[in-house]
Amino acid sequence: MKRALLLATTVVSLACMAPGLPAVAETPVAARPAARMPLSRAEILTLAERVADYQLATMAGGEFPQNAALGTSDMKGWVQGALFVGLTALADHSDKPHFRQVILSRGVANKWELGRRLYHADDHVIGQSYLWAYRQGAGPQAIAPLKASFDQILAHPSQDDLIHHEYSAPGGAGCDERWCWCDAIFMAPPTWLQLAQATGDRRYRDFAVKEFFATTDMLYDKEEHLYYRDSRFFERRDPNGRKVFWSRGDGWVLAGLARMIPYLPKGDADRTRMETIFREMSAKLKTIQKPDGFWSPSLLSDPKTALPESSGTAFYVFGLAWGAKAGLLDRATYEPTIRRGWAALVSAVHEDGKFGYVQPISDRPDAVGYDDTQYYGVGAFLLAATAVADLGLEPARVPTKGAKRRR
Template identity: 40%
Template structure:
């Protein structure tokens, strides 16, 4: 009976979601927002068709290994074909690659890992970004390092290590640019896991020390001690939503939540800085749980859901990942957060289409924006794969 009720609720949500999309009863992108959508589509990050077909009816939100695995594979398999057709080293793809690596571990299916190995060899284990690649451009190093740790061929991390060693003494983003190396909150997902994984690969403490130094600086600049959320960058500390509240972007907070999880996962167990990261995970999780909507979702503008009525799935997926990790690692109380996670996962699955597309992903940017319900981009799917993979660990406990 309970399963019938769950399935019925899923179907009802799917019908409502489909009706919303069909009737266009949601704010449409402005000309500037549409220009970014068009650019992201041209760059093969994903797309946002007017009609993406019917929503999936074969997925259950039940937190069982079988049901999570089915939901994971449905989206992963749809995306994998597209990924191998349009390869790139840019951050949007790098996030997806991290998701595929996690999916391979979670499912035991080597095809995802093997595809990432093939891509890495095709890239010759190199980075974008010239002499001073920033956090976005080293994000692909997460995949390179994970592949290296499974098969320690030096060429896999040689260029990455060279760039880290050259950048470690830079106090700013690059010569002539006085911004912090991690001046925007997204960077806390892109870069710290690379640095701590390099410590894991080499045993050299300097890589962990760099993370501690730079994260503290970014925290001091961007973390709001009242709201327990990060400003996207310093310019957003004084900006406000139409309702007068501060602007906190769901995907930006998702990047930090996921970055905390991926950093804590690798950080030495006895590292004295560990409580610094764990406390942020607890504070941010509590805040995000308090503003989760009735459907288990979060809006692009977290504190102004009326202005941004559509649920945003890339931020939600990254938040689920961070919370599930927190429960698994013992930083978050399971009795408190499992219901939050379960409700959020149920909400995410209402955005999966029959063919495996994950919709509701906002186009690239730095702040809340409007998008179609069908909108699907690779970085959001990377977050979804990370979330599903961590959920499988959670249900095994």
């Protein structure tokens, strides 16, 4: 069904986002779709399938050749790895078999191997799709290289200094082997925890928990209840004196927590601590959602002037919807936030299924437009869509004109 998008051009100030950005930019801002918002499970999954099918159809054509140097074309890297995490969620919900087959075929094409860097968290995320394939009956070969790599890490743990970020050290070599940037929380520890469940080997669980809390102790701001992207941002402030917290960066964290917590037993002390952080972040995010349903690229910027950004928003909608369904968050309190966020995400979907407003590859808040898309943004959207479908939202009731109010 065709969906009309009403576009308006607005002048948006970027001064509140991060130093070095242009002061003003023009970008189309999508209004709410004219059609009824998809809320039923069937409607949501139909939309998710359309977005996934568009992305899969364009992958073969190399939609983003300009980003090849950044790893977009890497079939084992984080850019596509995050997409495949979303595809596993869709495959679990959709009755269309080709999503399952795509995941299995990618694993075979990759020889079930991780990325090229043994310790680097970004090269671990693709392993989550291999673990999904293993659970679907792909056989022990689906996780054998993954297990061998993680066993090597356990046998020779990194001695890197966690405080130094990989890009800030001379030659860009600092902290390449520890989870010193917040994105890593989505990429690596869920993979380790899932391997622990698959094998029954607690060593993988213990490593994931230890390293996660080391990252948290360094990057989590206990006053703002948000994570800095990395150590370079501890003292940075935007032109208005606000701390700089990157939307997609904190999105990686909230989504990562949602994908870690279920793999720890209820009542476990480490799970309880993770749940506390999840609730604290969720409460903060609820208070800073923009009126249009998106979250700002720089989370503490002025919501009246900040750009819409869909990848961070999608991760938040996923996390909040999962938290409400799991009973970690009060549903009545968070459902309005989830509804607004879902409506914003739907407004970012082009008529052909392209998912827009995805900030390009970066490590900080930056400019973004309606036509910007990336694989990881689609992965985030698929996680959000399936979580909202599971939540079972009812259509909002519109009071009948002249109806008497019940007392």
